[in-house]
Amino acid sequence: MTAAPMTLGAHAERTPDRPAIIMGEGGEVVTYAELERRSRAVARALRERGLSVGDHLAILSENNRAFLEIAWAAQRSGLYYTAVNRHLRGPEVQHILDDCGATALVSTEAMAAAVADLDLRRISVRICSAGQLPGFAGYEQILATTSDRPIPDECEGREMLYSGGTTGVPKGVRKPLPATPLGDPQAPPVLIARGLVVSGPTENAVYLSPAPLYHSAPLVFSMSWQRLGATVVLMERFDPKRCLELIERYRVTHTQMVPTMFIRMLRLPGAVRRHYDLSSLIDVVHGAAPCPVPVKQQMIEWLGPIVNEYYSGTEDIGHTSITAAEWLVHPGSVGRPAQPCHIVGEDGGELAVGEVGVVYFEGGRPFQYHNDPERTAAVVGPNGWRTLGDMGCVDEDGYLYLTDRRSHMIVSGGVNIYPQEAENVLAAHPRVLDAAVIGVPHEEMGEEVKAVVQLVDSSSAGPDLEAELLAHCRGELATYKCPRTVDFTDELPRDPSGKLYKRLLREQYWSGHESRVI
Numbered sequence: 001m002t003a004a005p006m007t008l009g010a011h012a013e014r015t016p017d018r019p020a021i022i023m024g025e026g027g028e029v030v031t032y033a034e035l036e037r038r039s040r041a042v043a044r045a046l047r048e049r050g051l052s053v054g055d056h057l058a059i060l061s062e063n064n065r066a067f068l069e070i071a072w073a074a075q076r077s078g079l080y081y082t083a084v085n086r087h088l089r090g091p092e093v094q095h096i097l098d099d100c101g102a103t104a105l106v107s108t109e110a111m112a113a114a115v116a117d118l119d120l121r122r123i124s125v126r127i128c129s130a131g132q133l134p135g136f137a138g139y140e141q142i143l144a145t146t147s148d149r150p151i152p153d154e155c156e157g158r159e160m161l162y163s164g165g166t167t168g169v170p171k172g173v174r175k176p177l178p179a180t181p182l183g184d185p186q187a188p189p190v191l192i193a194r195g196l197v198v199s200g201p202t203e204n205a206v207y208l209s210p211a212p213l214y215h216s217a218p219l220v221f222s223m224s225w226q227r228l229g230a231t232v233v234l235m236e237r238f239d240p241k242r243c244l245e246l247i248e249r250y251r252v253t254h255t256q257m258v259p260t261m262f263i264r265m266l267r268l269p270g271a272v273r274r275h276y277d278l279s280s281l282i283d284v285v286h287g288a289a290p291c292p293v294p295v296k297q298q299m300i301e302w303l304g305p306i307v308n309e310y311y312s313g314t315e316d317i318g319h320t321s322i323t324a325a326e327w328l329v330h331p332g333s334v335g336r337p338a339q340p341c342h343i344v345g346e347d348g349g350e351l352a353v354g355e356v357g358v359v360y361f362e363g364g365r366p367f368q369y370h371n372d373p374e375r376t377a378a379v380v381g382p383n384g385w386r387t388l389g390d391m392g393c394v395d396e397d398g399y400l401y402l403t404d405r406r407s408h409m410i411v412s413g414g415v416n417i418y419p420q421e422a423e424n425v426l427a428a429h430p431r432v433l434d435a436a437v438i439g440v441p442h443e444e445m446g447e448e449v450k451a452v453v454q455l456v457d458s459s460s461a462g463p464d465l466e467a468e469l470l471a472h473c474r475g476e477l478a479t480y481k482c483p484r485t486v487d488f489t490d491e492l493p494r495d496p497s498g499k500l501y502k503r504l505l506r507e508q509y510w511s512g513h514e515s516r517v518i
Contacts, residue, residue, distance in 0.1 A: 006183040006190045008072060011229040012036035020226055021065055024235040024246050030065050032229070035072065041148040042073035048146070049125045051104055053078035053155060053179055057125075058102040059214070060084045060093065062110050063236045066129035066139055067213050068222060070106050071159075075189070075223065078155040078179050082162065082172070083214040087495055090117040092170060096162055097123065099371055100172055109133055155179045156187045160370070161216045163314040172370030173314045188365065193224035196254075205230035206280075208246060208255040210238045212495075216314045217288060221256050230254075240264040244276040251280040259291040260434065260494060262299050263427060267456055273302065282306060289499060290402060292424035293332050300324050309334055311402065313388045317379065318361030320400050333399040339363040341400060342385055343393055351393070356403050356418075359392045360385035391418060408502060410439035412447045417481055422451065425476045429469060431456055434492050436500055437483060440509040451483035452505055454492050461488035 005011065011018070016033035023029075030038075051057065057074045059081065061067050067083075074081035082100045084093055093114060097105065105123045107115050109131025120126065120135070128136035156178035162170035178187040185191075207225040209232055211218040222232045233250050235243065238261055246252065265273070284303060286296075287310045299307045305324035311334035312319045322335030340362040343351045351357045360381050369375040379386045391409070392402040403418040410417040419437035426435035434454040439447030453469065455461055466486040473482040493501040 005229070006185070006193060006227045008032065008036045008039065008076075008226065010183070011226075015229060018229070019231045021068055022231060022233045022250060023065055024233055024242065028065055030069070035069060035226070037148045038069045038143060039072035039076060040150050041143050041146045042070060043077040043154070044149065044151050045142050045146045046073060046077055046079070046104065046125065047151050049104070051077065051079060051125065053153065053157075054080070054177055055104075056080045056082065056100050056102045056160070057104040057106065058082045058084055058097055058100065058123075060086060060105065060107040060111050060114065061129060061214075062086060062108060063213055063234055064108070064130055065234075066106075066108075068226070068232070068234070070127075070129060071213075071219065071223060072226075075157045076154050076182055077151065077157055078153070078177065079157040080160045080174075080177065081157060082160050083219055085162070085170075085214045085495065086111060086114065086212070088170070090114060094118055096170055096172070100160060100162075106139075107133060107136065154182055156182060156184060156189060158189070159216070159219060161214075161219075161314050163216075171372055171375055173367055174370040175316070175365060175367045189220075189224070190227065192220060193227040196221075196224055196228060203229070205254055206233060206250050206252045207231070208233045208235070208243070208250075208252040210235045210243055210255065210257060210261060215288075215495075217256055225254070238264075240268055241272060244268075244273070244278065247278050247281065248276045253280055254283045254285070255281070256285045256287070258286060258288045259295060259427075260289070262286065262291065262295050263433065266295065266298050266302075267433060278303060283308060285310060287311060290420050290424065292427045294424075294428035296327065297331070300328070311335065311400070315367050315379070315386075315388065316365040317367075317386045317388055318359070318364055322399070326399075330395065330397070330399045333395070333401050335400065336398050337361060337400055341394065342383075344381060344385075344387075348382060353396050354393055356391055356393045358387055359390045359400065359402070360387045408438075410437075410447050410449055412439065412442070412445045412449060412480070415480055417449060419449070421477055421481055422449070422473055422483055425473050426451060426453060426469060429472055431460060431465065432469070434494065436492055436502060436505055438502060438505050438509070448485075449481070449483045450509070451486045452492065453486055453488055454490065455488060458488070458490060 011032045017031050019029045020032045020035040021030040057079050084096050104125035106127045106129050108129055126136040127139055129139040158177050160174050162172050180187050207230050209218050209222045213219045233246055284307045307324045310321045319338045320335035342360045343357040344360050345351050345357045362385055390402050390405055392400055394400050422437045423435050426432050432453055433456045436452045440450045442448035469486050493504040
């Protein structure tokens with residue numbers, strides 16, 4: 001498709017019966033004609049209830065068919081819309097609703113406990129998109145009683161998502177609102193969708209979205225693929241075996257995953273993995289978190305050279321990408337930056353090839369942290385370059401390698417240690433399902449390196465396995481980078497998108513101590 005139309009309406013006219021959404025568990029189908037009709041009706045309902053261009057709607061929901069219908073209603077109404085992480089604590093959800101200034105909230109019966117603890121007095125429009133909630137209007141009733149004629153002032157809206165909940169208080173990433181006609185070729189959402197065309201023809205594309213839609217990449221990727229007329233297979237929750245079943249059943253061509261999903265699929269018995277026909281896949285993109293080199297090598301060996309990677313952030317400060325073929329030559333790299341990239345040392349000077357420092361980018365799209373000018377200013381360096389807060393280095397060919405986030409760095413005895421290295425080594429151990437490495441209090445050294453590990457078989461935890469894992473690390477890394485102790489846990493505080501809430505781990509160990517890390 002060389003000149004793909006970029007509106008739902010165009011696809012509803014050309015291929016009205018093509019599935020726009022297929023729910024992974026129940027198999028429920030929403031056609032393009034239905035998605036167009038329902039999103040237009042919701043857009044009109046929002047206008048009738050007082051929401052105008054530039055106003056704000058929030059979505060607190062599990063993955064369901066209505067999630068994308070609501071998002072499209074906001075997108076075509078010129079609204080800002082915020083998808084709220086449903087795993088956040090009550091005060092964090094309240095902070096987001098208050099901070100973004102939402103005047104409308106869409107939620108579900110499954111979120112009743114979370115909603116009950118919220119102060120919603122300032123939110124005038126409340127809609128329950130699945131089930132029933134006291135004080136919320138029923139979604140299907142709204143659809144049944146509202147015209148699906150397009151609103152007269154249809155225009156492009158914009159997502160406003162919150163970043164940073166893994167390291168501190170979530171912060172809203174606010175970008176300029178397009179408010180241009182639907183499908184405007186210069187609108188950022190349209191440009192993002194056009195960028196997907198480089199991966200090949202999209203006429204018969206089937207995109208599998210295995211992650212929660214409250215995160216940036218799953219939501220933006222899903223809606224971008226729908227702009228291209230693709231079918232989106234939406235998993236309610238990730239399960240490795242179910243993922244393979246869906247790829248085979250629906251002949252999935254494209255998907256976007258995170259490394260924890262790779263690890264969980266690789267931990268399936270070989271007979272299970274070989275059982276499914278995955279030959280329809282042509283592009284498996286991953287991002288959001290670092291991928292250990294051995295894990296990616298195994299994925300390429302399994303699926304072929306279609307495992308491609310990108311590095312970016314909700315802020316759109318910088319972007320890199322790398323194909324599987326490139327990665328095999330530059331293992332561990334996240335690719336060449338799309339715009340000039342600089343590695344900056346503690347003194348503010350630019351570092352040489354191979355030296356580790358803070359990664360800064362030139363250019364990028366404009367944004368601000370909503371209601372937080374200090375944080376917005378903090379990402380800007382003296383040269384006007386901006387950073388996502390990651391550490392890394394570049395090689396002689398200009399490929400970027402990330403070492404860790406600056407906020408995750410451990411300082412032990414005055415030595416800087418980046419825990420990602422040890423985490424990658426532990427993740428490659430066959431008995432490890434997930435691992436986190438943090439700094440814990442130490443009277444003499446300030447911080448000591450500790451691993452917290454989730455096992456494939458929790459019954460194998462004990463001193464013998466701890467010794468085995470420590471020896472495994474020492475066989476791969478310099479001793480000072482290695483954990484001194486290992487704690488075992490049933491589950492790490494990682495959200496379904498793969499991001500690890502290290503602050504929650506640190507709280508357990510730093511309680512009663514003065515931590516240097518926020």
